[in-house]
Amino acid sequence: MSRQTRTPDITLFFLGASRAIRIAWLLEELNLPYRLVSSARAANGLAPEEFKAQIPTRLGKxxxxxxxxxxxxxxxxxxxxxxxxxxxxxxxxxxxxKARAKAREWMAAAEGTFMIHALAILYARWRFPKSANASKYLREMEKGLAANVQNDLNWLEAELADGREYLVSRDDDGEGEDDGVSAADILMGFSIEFIFARRLGTDGADWPNVRRWLRGITHREAYIRAVERTGYSL
Structure with a gap:
């Protein structure tokens, strides 16, 4: 069946405060109907076992x-x-x-560059022993790991220095809509929001172009609808 004629029969398995907001947002941008199977996180911050049991994959993520x-x-x-x-x-x-290649580049970077560097800091915080002496070493570790996060954000800051609203230029694309939002913005948006919200390697610097872009994309009607429907919050 072609993509033009296929009838969607979509269920989204959504864990609160997670990457799943990307998919709810994308579904809203495409105006696709979907069923929502959702859960808040348990008291330990993880997915409840009863929710994971409903997800039809081996990982249950x-x-x-x-x-x-x-x-x-x-x-x-x-x-x-x-x-x-x-x-x-x-x-x-x-x-x-060119636009498709650039969109895929940002989509890959959202996890393979930005999140992997940021999560190294978060996992260190979670796993480091809780003591005054250990805290000193954790601070030093975070300082070293922060360099990667800041390099990533500097890259994004430079790309947005021309004032663009969205990550992918459509100057050469006559087929898509003219507002310019793409899956690249949607995937990258969560990564940047997460990094800023958790202050993962961001102390001592700022990225005004990145913050401007993030404010813009998270004021889109489709994003707001996704947040309202899912109850998403960081």
Whole structure:
């Protein structure tokens, strides 16, 4: 069945305060109907076991979608599947070669660069012994790990220095909508929001262009609808 004629039968498995907001947001941008199976985090900050048991994957992680008889996990893979199946105009994943390559670059960087560097700091905080002496070493470790996060944010800051509202330029793309939002903004948006909210390597510096871009994309109607429907909050 072609992407133009396929009828969506989508269920989104959504854990609160997680990457799953990316997929709810993308579904709202595409105006796709979906069922929501959601859960708040348990008192320990993890996914409740009864929620994980409902997710039709071996890992039991969120986000996951089920579309008919197909199950897809991992944010970028879900985003690409939804765009390729239900976005024939290429609004969120452009058709034009350069714009599509750039969108995929940012989608990969959202996890493979930005989040992996930030999570190193978060995991150190979680696992380091809780003592005054250990805290001194943790601060030194965070300082060293912060360099990667700040380099990443400096890259994004420079890319946005021209004042653009969205990450991917559509100058050469005549097929998509003209507002410019893409799956790259959606995937990267969570990563940056998470880094800022948890102050993961950000102390002592600021990135005004990044903050301007983040404010803009999180004021989109589709993002607001996704937050209201899912109850998402960091």
């Amino acid at each position: 969120s986000p996951v979608i089920r579309d008919g008889d197909l199950v897809v996990q991992e944010s970028a893979a879900i985003a690409e599947y939804l765009c390729e199946t239900y976005d024939p105009r290429g609004r969120l994943l452009p058709h034009e070669r």
